[in-house]
Amino acid sequence: MEIAICPSCKKEIQEDVKFCPHCSNAIVSVSHKSIFSWQWAEKIFLFAVILVFIGFFQPWFPGSILDQENPLSAYGMLLNVSSLDIDFLESYNILRMALIVPIFAMLIYLLAYLRTGMQKSEFLPIFLFIIVCISIFPFLFNLAGTFFGIILSLILLAGITFYFKSAFRKGRLGYASYFLILFFICLSVFIYQLDLAQTFYLKLESLNFSETYGFWMTWFVFGMLILIIVLNFMKTIEDFWLMLAGVILSIIAYNTFINPLFISGPFAFFADNFRVVGIHTATHIKIVSIALVIAIFTGVPIGIYITRHQTAADIVLYLASIMITIPSIALFGFMMPILSSIDRAWDAVSGIGIGAVPAVIALALYSQLPIIRNTYIAIRNVDPATIEAGRGMGMTNFQLLKQLQLPLSAPVIMAGVRTAVVMSIAIAAIAAYIGAGGLGLLVSEGLQMATNDSVIAGAISMGMLAILADIFLQKVEDWITPTGLKIAR
Amino acid sequence: MGIMLSLQEVTKIYPGAEHIKAVDSLSFDLEEGGICTLVGPSGCGKTTAMKMINRLIPITSGKILIDDQNINRMDTIELRRNIGYVIQNIGLFPNMTIGENIATIPKLKGWDHDRIAEKVESLLEIVNLPPEEFMDRYPRELSGGQQQRIGVARAMAVDPPIMLMDEPFGAIDPINREYLQNEFLKIQEKVKKTIVFVTHDIDEAIKMGDKICLLKDGKLVQFASPEELLTEPANEFVRDFVGGDRTLKRLNLLKIKAAMRPDPPVIMKDESPEKAKSMLNELKADHLIVVDDEKRLMGYVDHEALVKKADEVGDVTLSTDAFLPASSSLKDGLSEIFTHDLGYIIVVDDEKKVLGTLREDGIKEILRK
Numbered sequence: 126m127e128i129a130i131c132p133s134c135k136k137e138i139q140e141d142v143k144f145c146p147h148c149s150n151a152i153v154s155v156s157h158k159s160i161f162s163w164q165w166a167e168k169i170f171l172f173a174v175i176l177v178f179i180g181f182f183q184p185w186f187p188g189s190i191l192d193q194e195n196p197l198s199a200y201g202m203l204l205n206v207s208s209l210d211i212d213f214l215e216s217y218n219i220l221r222m223a224l225i226v227p228i229f230a231m232l233i234y235l236l237a238y239l240r241t242g243m244q245k246s247e248f249l250p251i252f253l254f255i256i257v258c259i260s261i262f263p264f265l266f267n268l269a270g271t272f273f274g275i276i277l278s279l280i281l282l283a284g285i286t287f288y289f290k291s292a293f294r295k296g297r298l299g300y301a302s303y304f305l306i307l308f309f310i311c312l313s314v315f316i317y318q319l320d321l322a323q324t325f326y327l328k329l330e331s332l333n334f335s336e337t338y339g340f341w342m343t344w345f346v347f348g349m350l351i352l353i354i355v356l357n358f359m360k361t362i363e364d365f366w367l368m369l370a371g372v373i374l375s376i377i378a379y380n381t382f383i384n385p386l387f388i389s390g391p392f393a394f395f396a397d398n399f400r401v402v403g404i405h406t407a408t409h410i411k412i413v414s415i416a417l418v419i420a421i422f423t424g425v426p427i428g429i430y431i432t433r434h435q436t437a438a439d440i441v442l443y444l445a446s447i448m449i450t451i452p453s454i455a456l457f458g459f460m461m462p463i464l465s466s467i468d469r470a471w472d473a474v475s476g477i478g479i480g481a482v483p484a485v486i487a488l489a490l491y492s493q494l495p496i497i498r499n500t501y502i503a504i505r506n507v508d509p510a511t512i513e514a515g516r517g518m519g520m521t522n523f524q525l526l527k528q529l530q531l532p533l534s535a536p537v538i539m540a541g542v543r544t545a546v547v548m549s550i551a552i553a554a555i556a557a558y559i560g561a562g563g564l565g566l567l568v569s570e571g572l573q574m575a576t577n578d579s580v581i582a583g584a585i586s587m588g589m590l591a592i593l594a595d596i597f598l599q600k601v602e603d604w605i606t607p608t609g610l611k612i613a614r
Numbered sequence: 615m616g617i618m619l620s621l622q623e624v625t626k627i628y629p630g631a632e633h634i635k636a637v638d639s640l641s642f643d644l645e646e647g648g649i650c651t652l653v654g655p656s657g658c659g660k661t662t663a664m665k666m667i668n669r670l671i672p673i674t675s676g677k678i679l680i681d682d683q684n685i686n687r688m689d690t691i692e693l694r695r696n697i698g699y700v701i702q703n704i705g706l707f708p709n710m711t712i713g714e715n716i717a718t719i720p721k722l723k724g725w726d727h728d729r730i731a732e733k734v735e736s737l738l739e740i741v742n743l744p745p746e747e748f749m750d751r752y753p754r755e756l757s758g759g760q761q762q763r764i765g766v767a768r769a770m771a772v773d774p775p776i777m778l779m780d781e782p783f784g785a786i787d788p789i790n791r792e793y794l795q796n797e798f799l800k801i802q803e804k805v806k807k808t809i810v811f812v813t814h815d816i817d818e819a820i821k822m823g824d825k826i827c828l829l830k831d832g833k834l835v836q837f838a839s840p841e842e843l844l845t846e847p848a849n850e851f852v853r854d855f856v857g858g859d860r861t862l863k864r865l866n867l868l869k870i871k872a873a874m875r876p877d878p879p880v881i882m883k884d885e886s887p888e889k890a891k892s893m894l895n896e897l898k899a900d901h902l903i904v905v906d907d908e909k910r911l912m913g914y915v916d917h918e919a920l921v922k923k924a925d926e927v928g929d930v931t932l933s934t935d936a937f938l939p940a941s942s943s944l945k946d947g948l949s950e951i952f953t954h955d956l957g958y959i960i961v962v963d964d965e966k967k968v969l970g971t972l973r974e975d976g977i978k979e980i981l982r983k
Contacts, residue, residue: 511707518694
């Protein structure tokens with residue numbers, strides 16, 4: 126977390142004061158210094174959690190996942206936590222449920238974080254608090270006895286309400302999206318507990334409220350928590366949509382546990398094939414990145430060249446737009462025989478007829494239009510007065526390009542790159558059909574073997590990849606936009 | 615003081631429009647340290663002519679010499695780096711800070727860092743924008759008037775001997791325009807650059823120029839000083855262009871010192887009212903100027919005022935504000951004469967010492983010369 130400090134005496138000040146209250150010096154521009162904050166711990170925590178959850182699915186993680194004997198196995202840990210020796214746990218589902226839910230929670234958290242550029246939060250302490258509660262409450266309540274349990278839960282509820290309310294008033298809590306995560310996790314866990322309660326109910330002979338009320342109390346407490354959060358945070362229509370998204374995702378996550386519905390199936394698929402999905406994602410990213418790099422290094426120079434030669438401009442733009450209308454399968458189809466014959470004729474290369482090479486070439490060709498066109502338009506739209514001033518001052522063409530035209534065109538060129546990236550991620554799905562690998566394999570194999578979960582999982586992953594790539598490139602675009610252009614009058 | 619810029623039979627014909635000469639055999643010489651304003655109606659070729667000087671537009675025929683060197687034989691880039699260039703739309707580079715904008719040409723020329731920093735600071739001070747405040751701002755944050763001042767500073771960064779200015783104050787509002795014109799003339803007093811200044815506004819041309827070059831349809835109509843242009847217009851067109859009020863325009867150019875009648879009769883404040891009366895009768899005047907012992911203006915007396923009983927003239931002196939410093943323009947002088955019914959105004963120096971009087975016929979006389 127950064128705080129504003131006086132450049133002379135280095136003490137903390139407000140951002141916009143003109144004179145330092147400590148040393149009375151005039152302040153032309155504030156300095157900043159970083160202090161440890163929850164945000165740092167949050168980032169570390171987030172990273173660690175993601176690592177751990179991924180680790181759970183790696184065979185090299187301490188203990189095999191399903192090995193109940195090994196004290197370090199994730200499975201065993203879960204068993205101990207819930208202390209339920211119930212045979213339905215043999216199914217993988219509970220594990221998936223318990224682990225996938227937080228993974229998606231983390232993903233949404235990440236997206237919300239990137240989208241809203243969160244500055245300060247107290248998400249971490251609340252999150253830890255919730256995790257602890259998830260583990261402890263049922264037993265606390267059960268141990269405390271009915272009456273005391275009720276009192277305890279009421280006190281706890283009061284405490285939580287107070288904490289949230291005072292925090293809301295002071296504005297210390299973060300954005301609604303944080304609490305969407307909270308909501309999401311809570312809801313999932315309640316439903317989890319709800320189901321556990323039901324199963325508990327099934328397993329035990331005589332059951333009265335006092336036996337299972339621990340679950341119910343926990344549910345009640347968390348339910349109230351949800352209500353407080355929701356009521357406090359629903360200020361805009363976007364909060365509503367976010368909350369709705371959270372509810373839907375929770376229900377989906379829940380269904381992963383009970384029975385794979387059409388929608389929740391893909392999530393189960395992710396859980397089962399995490400590593401494979403990871404490999405395919407890596408290949409997909411690799412193909413798209415290489416194609417993009419080639420496209421940028423050919424497209425941008427061509428774009429620059431055609432700004433100086435109008436006839437060439439007409440031809441090149443025309444060709445590029447034609448290129449994009451060729452259906453991707455057809456283009457991949459053209460590539461194969463051509464590259465195969467090159468393969469045969471030229472000993473230096475081998476195996477370029479199918480696989481990654483035609484895919485990369487085809488993607489690079491498709492990406493030409495957005496990049497060339499955006500470069501061309503951006504450079505031509507630089508204010509002529511600026512260029513005239515530059516030329517009149519004695520800048521060579523190269524200096525004009527480097528100092529004026531490119532920096533001033535950078536945002537628009539980047540926008541073209543973003544378009545190309547998102548487009549390529551989608552088209553690269555087809556690459557699977559010619560043996561290049563990538564997430565398209567999930568789709569193609571799913572279609573072949575009639576496992577719809579695979580198909581949808583593939584589509585979802587490509588969608589998420591495109592969204593994340595776009596967000597990342599948005600940050601890059603911000604980074605390369607010259608400061609002078611970001612200032613409003 | 616030699617001739618810095620010389621245009622000789624410069625002509626421009628655009629390919630594809632061979633029947634029209636955008637600039638037709640333009641010739642003039644400009645001395646070092648002088649401002650030449652190129653004026654004319656729209657489409658007369660003034661901007662084209664100026665842009666041929668730094669070869670933004672290639673010359674079709676004729677020569678342009680800068681310091682006796684033919685510009686066509688010089689390296690274009692080097693030529694341009696040694697000519698300051700200011701345009702109407704200002705053209706500051708939005709992606710660079712003000713400091714970086716001004717430092718553009720020095721950097722192109724490979725000056726070292728410290729020298730550039732020093733120069734940028736001094737230039738910002740010359741154009742009246744404090745360096746600490748403005749060095750790291752961006753063009754977008756500045757107003758039009760401020761931006762154009764930076765434009766001028768940028769053009770002067772490497773002390774070019776010649777500067778070209780294409781309607782530099784055209785895109786600025788009238789109030790700031792006058793201020794910028796005055797500021798620029800003050801800067802020119804200090805730096806004495808040779809400047810070619812294009813404008814379509816005859817008043818600006820007269821105010822700014824040492825020599826005015828009036829163009830029509832690409833041809834030179836008259837090349838003369840402002841005074842000459844106003845008193846001896848070469849033909850009907852010039853007369854019309856300058857405007858029907860050309861004689862009044864001259865009032866702007868002349869100072870009241872030139873038209874005043876020096877050493878008017880005055881009376882000291884401690885003299886007797888009787889003496890004042892007798893002086894009035896002698897001179898057959900209506901008013902008499904009263905001064906103190908340092909000859910500073912106190913006021914005036916007339917017959918009415920002298921009716922009252924008093925020991926000294928100073929006691930019955932009427933105050934007046936019908937006076938102006940000698941450095942004021944004749945236009946202000948005439949305006950002041952009309953404001954008061956004294957019939958004349960008193961000309962004073964910086965210390966309010968009486969120098970002379972300015973009357974209407976004095977003004978008429980000087981205008982007729």
